Amino acid sequence: MLKKYLLLVSLLIWVSTHSFAQLISDNQDIYQVGNSVNLSSPYHTTLSFFYNLEEGHYNPENAAKALDLSDVKDQKGQSLAIKLKQIFEGKGIIVRTSEIPNEQNYNDTTSTSGESIYYFDKQKLPGIFLQKNGDNWKYSAFSVSQIDELHSETYPYGTAKLLNILPKIGNQEYLGLHLWQLVGLFILVLLVFLSHWIFTLVVDKLMLYLFKRYGYGKVGEDYILPVARVISFYLIVVLLSLFIRVLQLPIEIWSWILIVLRTLKPFLITIIFYKLADVVGAYFSKLATKTESTLDDQLVPLMRKTLKAFVIIVGTLFILRDGLNLDIIPFLTGLSIGGVAIALAAQDTIKNFFGSVMIFIDKPFQVGDWITSGEIDGTVEEVGFRSTRIRTFRNSLMYVPNGKIADAVLDNHGLRQYRRFYTTLTVTYDTPPALIDEFVKGLREIVLAHPDTRKDGFHVYFNNLSSFSQDVMFYIFFEVPTWGEELRCRHEILIQIVKLANTLGVRFAFPTQTLHMESFPEKKTLVPEYTGGYESKLNEFMQGELKKKMD
Structure with a gap:
């Protein structure tokens, strides 16, 4: 399944990159700013910067003029300009020139001081912005000071070195991609297959063998093995997110791939913790079997379901925030307001829920006990979050709300010592x-x-x-x-x-009633001797x- 998925992604990349490359070539006139560098507005500064770093117009010296190098040496400006462009590409930030203001005296309306500042993406790159300096718009001195740190963050663990090594393979174009990009893509796919094979070997063979050797074969096969397999897929996604950005794919494609990878990470982590809930439930089930009380046997499944629901809710929030870059604060605020309305409309449900909590804490009875209270008369079969199931002596079932049981006077015959x-x-x-x-x-x-x-x-x-x-x-x-x-x-x-x-x-x-009669000589009396x-x-x-x- 993983192989088919990766091959499909590779095919989409090849086909889509060709179409995007053709689109850019057909609209190159929007990038034409001549040999001069125009810094009169955020619009012209952005065009000048990216135009001079495009293939065919490569001039990092002109691109460096868009940076405020007052705090660094001029010789380092070209390197910083190249790194800044790689940061934009690595983080999947699409710069849309139609949305950039073309005003020399532009002021940021979101700023309380009304400064002449323009942010590209406050969420992904809060430290990178253009600032007016005299009559020119440049990347601020603060932004320039952040470039090295952001570059290391975007290309961690030494992957930045590959940006200088891979292009030396060759720049010939095939199917819309350079030769070094195709070679890098092939190596990455091969590396993913190899990693998947190694993880499968370690998880399915070695780990399962060790569990069976120490007498935990069923535990390893039913609980640990599913978690380990999802972890192996998560490691593969991490591996892809680290190295695929080095290929410098067209930004339109890479931005979508980045969204998919960012979404997969919290999604797989959610699955891991969802399956770990079964492991925790199995552990507490084993502990419950060692106790005399049967109520904790009912508590373990409820705890497992609650833990899974909590994992799904938290995982969904992380997917929305980290994967889709959505602001979850308004959602949480609306959820809290809606929660109040729901709480008012579901008072009985909440009462029953807290009634079940009190039953599990106080333990007035346990599964199998015979209890009586008013119309309640039978043996407890199951305790849920909302109601308790009682089997009557007529073999019928009674579902009694836990809120009612928590407030009732119960006679527990099951707790009798004699x-x-x-x-x-x-x-x-x-x-x-x-x-x-x-x-x-x-x-x-x-x-x-x-x-x-x-x-x-x-x-x-x-x-x-x-x-x-x-x-x-x-x-x-x-x-x-x-x-x-x-x-x-x-x-x-x-x-x-x-x-x-x-x-x-x-x-x-x-x-x-006894009728006494005169006994006859030939007859014996009925009174025994x-x-x-x-x-x-x-x-x-x-x-x-x-x-x-x-x-």
């Missing part, structure tokens, strides 16, 4: 007191033997005589985290109670249960 189990065991009135006493002892032993019951806080007593039964209070606590575990423990306890009752011969009562020996039966039951657990 889960209470209370029931009444009713036995028939014909049960002897000794049997009831042994039955209660057996119930307490069942509680003590179960692994998930609270041993220091339970109550099992014969505590009531009701209308149809003798009542035994069974009040215990389970030390389990979920409702499902509680149901399991209830099942196990109740099974043991039924087994104990069957072993001891205890009958559970229920509301009945209790023969005693309850303590031995209880011991036999407990030993049997213990033996089962041992087995």
